[in-house]
Amino acid sequence: xxxxxxxxxxxxxxxxxxxxxDLMSEAAALALDDAGLKRGxxxxxxxxxxxxxxHIMLATVFCEHFGLSPAYAHGLQVxxxxxxxxxxxxxxxxxxxxxxxxxxxxxxxxxxxPGGRDKVVETLAQVGHPVHEVPLGPTIPAYYxxxxxxxxxxHDVSEADLAEFAVLMRTNAATxxxxxxxxxxxxxxxxxSKPIARPLKLLDCCATADxxxxxxxxxxxxxxxxxxxxxAGQAHTHQHISEAPSLTEFGARLSMDRAIAATxxxxxxxxxxxxxxxxxxxxTLAILLEELGLARRGEACKLARDGYFSxxxxxxxxxxxxxxxxxxxxxxxxxxxxxETQLQMTGRAESRQVADAGLAFLHGDGGVMSSHxxxxxxxxx
Amino acid sequence: MSEAISYQRxxxxxxxxxxxxxxxxxxxxxxxxxxxxxxxxxxxxxxIVDRAPTPDMKALAPYTLVxxxxxxxxxxxxxxxxxxxxxxxxxxxxxELAGRPIPFFKRA
Numbered sequence: 001x002x003x004x005x006x007x008x009x010x011x012x013x014x015x016x017x018x019x020x021x022d023l024m025s026e027a028a029a030l031a032l033d034d035a036g037l038k039r040g041x042x043x044x045x046x047x048x049x050x051x052x053x054x055h056i057m058l059a060t061v062f063c064e065h066f067g068l069s070p071a072y073a074h075g076l077q078v079x080x081x082x083x084x085x086x087x088x089x090x091x092x093x094x095x096x097x098x099x100x101x102x103x104x105x106x107x108x109x110x111x112x113x114p115g116g117r118d119k120v121v122e123t124l125a126q127v128g129h130p131v132h133e134v135p136l137g138p139t140i141p142a143y144y145x146x147x148x149x150x151x152x153x154x155h156d157v158s159e160a161d162l163a164e165f166a167v168l169m170r171t172n173a174a175t176x177x178x179x180x181x182x183x184x185x186x187x188x189x190x191x192x193s194k195p196i197a198r199p200l201k202l203l204d205c206c207a208t209a210d211x212x213x214x215x216x217x218x219x220x221x222x223x224x225x226x227x228x229x230x231x232a233g234q235a236h237t238h239q240h241i242s243e244a245p246s247l248t249e250f251g252a253r254l255s256m257d258r259a260i261a262a263t264x265x266x267x268x269x270x271x272x273x274x275x276x277x278x279x280x281x282x283x284t285l286a287i288l289l290e291e292l293g294l295a296r297r298g299e300a301c302k303l304a305r306d307g308y309f310s311x312x313x314x315x316x317x318x319x320x321x322x323x324x325x326x327x328x329x330x331x332x333x334x335x336x337x338x339x340e341t342q343l344q345m346t347g348r349a350e351s352r353q354v355a356d357a358g359l360a361f362l363h364g365d366g367g368v369m370s371s372h373x374x375x376x377x378x379x380x381x
Numbered sequence: 382m383s384e385a386i387s388y389q390r391x392x393x394x395x396x397x398x399x400x401x402x403x404x405x406x407x408x409x410x411x412x413x414x415x416x417x418x419x420x421x422x423x424x425x426x427x428x429i430v431d432r433a434p435t436p437d438m439k440a441l442a443p444y445t446l447v448x449x450x451x452x453x454x455x456x457x458x459x460x461x462x463x464x465x466x467x468x469x470x471x472x473x474x475x476x477e478l479a480g481r482p483i484p485f486f487k488r489a
Contacts, residue, residue, distance in 0.1 A: 125434040132400055133458050135481050137430065137438035138446055145428030146448055146458075153426075153467045195443075198429040242458050243400060247426055247448065 002094040004227045004377070005101070005218040006035025007339040011178035012211035012327030016112050020053040021065045023107035023212035027332070028066055031214035036223050037101060039066070042216070044102035045073040046090055048082040048331030051123050052113040062105065072099055079127060079366025080278060081234075082106070083213075083334035084373035088232035090217035091375075100219050106331035107212025117208050127367050129240045141205055141281070143241045143368040145197030148283035150247040152199060155298030159199050162282040163190035164304040166203045166324055169279060172311065173321025175352050180209050180327035190282075204282040209327030213335035215342065226380040227345045230265075233258025233374050241368040252291035252363060255372035263376055269293045269361050274344050274354060275315050276337035276362040279322040288363055289317075292374075316354040319344065334364045338375070345379040384475040385417035386484050388455045397454040421489065422449040424469040425456065437479045449473065449486055459484035 008030025015023060024047070032038065045068060047059040055061050059073040072093070078085050083106060090102035110120055121139055128134045128143065151157065167187055173179035185203060193202040216222075217229070235251030235258065238244045260267050269292045277292070279285045289300040294315060295308075303309060309317035320326045320340040323333050343349045344357040362375040390397045391405035391413050404411050426448040433442040447461040449471060459473060460483055473486035 121432065122434045129400060136446060136458060136460060136483055137433055137435065137441070137444065137479070138458070139430065139432060139434045141432065142428050142430045142446055145430075146426040146446065149428055149467065150426040150448075195429070195431040197432065200428075240400070242448070242456060243398075 002091040002229045003218045003221050003225070004215055004229065004342045005222040005225055006031045006033070006037065006216040007342045008034060008214045009178065009336055009339040010107070010212045012209040012329060012336070013180040014112050015109060015210040018109055018210065020050040020108050021062060023109060023210065024062055024105050024214070025066050027107055027212035027214035028103060028105045031103065031105070031216050035216040035218065037216060039068055042068055042101050042103045043071045044090065044093060044099035045070045046086040046102060046104045047075045048086060048106045049075060049077045050108045051120070051330060052108050052110055068103070078371040078373070080280060080334060081364045081366030081371040081373045082331045083338065084362060084364040084375055085234065087217065087229065087338060087375055088234065088373055091229040091232055094217050094219045097219070102217045103214060104217060104335070105212070105214035106335055108330040108332065109210045110329045111208050111210045120208050129242060133240060133242060139197060141197035141200050144281045144283055145200045146241060147247055147287070147369065148199050148281070151283060151287060154248050157286070157298055157301055159191060160187050161301035162204060162286060163187040164301045165279065165282040165285045166190045168304050168309060169318060169322040169324040172319050172352070173325030176320050176326060179321045179325055180207050181325045200281060200283070206280045206323035206328040206333070207325065209329045211327055211329035211332055213332040213339055215335070215339060225342070225346050227342050227377055228380060229375055230378045231259040231263035231376040233262055235372045236370065239367055239370050244369070248287070250287065250291060250365070250369040251372040252288050252365065253293070256292050256361070256363060256374040259374035259376050267376065271359055272315055272361045274341060274357040274360040275309070275317040276341045276360060277317060278334055278337070278364040279318060279324050280328070284365065287369065288365065292361070292363060311352060311354055319349060319352045319354065338362060341377055345377065384482070386420060386451070386457065386473055386475060387415055388418050388451065388453055389413040389415050399455040399457045418451050418453050420473045422451040422471055422473065422486070424461070424465050424467055424471055425450050426467060427461070427465055441479060447486055457484060459486050461486045462488065
């Protein structure tokens, strides 16, 4: 068993003049305060990677900078799945009795660093194969554009259908003061936005941001927050889209089944009161929700249009606005989903609060639907 | 004269793949056979890249990227002529694009 005892989330957007370590430190300080812990209480530290600070020992660099001397620390990287993979590892380490309080922290000045968005697009394209893909000039949106094209063909889904998820994330972000983009948008706005890798357009894509997130995973509760991780699982089916077993079926179901098995209980994703699902693109949400059993094949967009995933709907999803509208600053991007989940489960989500977040299912993917990590969180009492 | 697209095949287990390796990723057998593909295939997915990642590719944008199922049983990413759609029968070879060898497909 492990408890999420404290969380810290910075506003995402532009943090001019701050580097990765500055941002990570701010989030870490917030998380420690929220957990009621001091630096000396932390005996484990997990970080991800930072494209703007590609150091081979980021965890140690952060610990020195922030003033920690833990018994256990290292970085970890599985692309967009890194955040939930760190949460899973912290959970396993704490549950095994190895550590008492693990600080998980990530942050990046991805938007304001030299090179800005152009540099980000070029750097991230490198998840492709260095010989057989990258020389063709693909981008992350292009890999997902291929996936979207195939999905739309197989399930008779339109660009306007996919746009529903961009609209939903923006609607959610409008209620969060820390979100990068809060101006409401319509399906028409998404369709009219600049083409990036057709069928994907600018507003189908996540937003490049500066930001940071941290949280503490503890063996025991430290305060009133009573949210625990009850299961976690992973699945890794391929790295490159060229070698993916399918362009429309990925490892999400396998990963979540393992997370559910780890709870030792008979749960299904439809038991969820709250959903935190990686939304790098509109297509990512559609496919993941369907693979996770939260919509029938080809019908996730329709459910979104009907309000099923809205804050007041049956399965509230990413109420902070997700990667598409709260923003995406690398590893911390998905960690914002986890922080929002904890805030919802502790009744601290302010105007975004959902009716009753007792049980939450979280899922993230890295690469091109390559690495999958699932978490199940439950409120105690 | 354009070159042919090549692929690999494992003699012991029959597995066929595209990314070059010195062993079979399925059974581990060494010394896979590298062969020239016919170039015939079917388009599995298409995207049109408007936002290119690098200055040299920006000069070519917008360009069409395709996933093609080759008749030999492997799948590859390639450039394609404008207007290609899922299910189109195509013929491909290696051409020079942005100064490097790139697999390129046209309607068959």
